[in-house]
Amino acid sequence: MNIYVSDTLQLVFPDIKYAEELHEIITNENERLREWLPWAYNYGSVEKAVFYTELTIRNFIEKKSFGFTILYLGKAVGLVGTHSIDYANKRTTIGYWLSIDVEGKGVMTECVKALLDFCFDELKLNRVEIVCATENLRSNRIAQKLNFQKEGLFKQYELHERGFEDVNYYAVLKENWKK
């Protein structure tokens, strides 16, 4: 299952062959990524990247969650995907990260847009959520640009290296999803 976003950009089914490229980004850009992604703090060897890729593949096949690899000009540059799908209530949260090499070009906005089409059209979900630290201005901007409504601010919701961070809780409903 791959999603064509543009001639330069595709979302592809996770594959072990991309684990090394993704591992390199997470290692080389660790300080930058872990500012907003606490899991990156304890990130280790390439074996861990392979383990997470295998887990993502299993979850994808079992339709528990859908983590796509982002290819920019054929190179793996990040991830975008859903967390666990709540099928009973037709909702999920999404997450994403990108290499600094392609940051600031509108890439993630395009990827999230494509993921939302997939969530609403293919998975038939009714609600998709983004939870991001209030200080993560880029990520907040993506939610705002794509018609997510801010539903709340949760105090000290995420534990980062520097301490607990407040988050904005955003959601977009199927009925408000406009292309």
Ligand SMILES: CC(C)(COP(=O)(O)OP(=O)(O)OC[C@H]1O[C@@H](n2cnc3c(N)ncnc32)[C@H](O)[C@@H]1OP(=O)(O)O)[C@@H](O)C(=O)NCCC(=O)NCCS
């Ligand atoms: C967040 C992230 C995915 C953004 O990717 P990206 O491809 O650069 O995002 P886009 O270019 O599509 O959109 C970013 C928006 O933020 C804006 N922006 C950039 N820096 C900004 C700043 N300092 N303050 C406010 N807005 C800013 C951009 O101008 C753009 O908005 P615009 O299109 O209205 O101009 C990327 O920076 C990243 O991976 N960061 C580290 C991991 C992370 O934070 N993940 C999300 C956790 S919730």
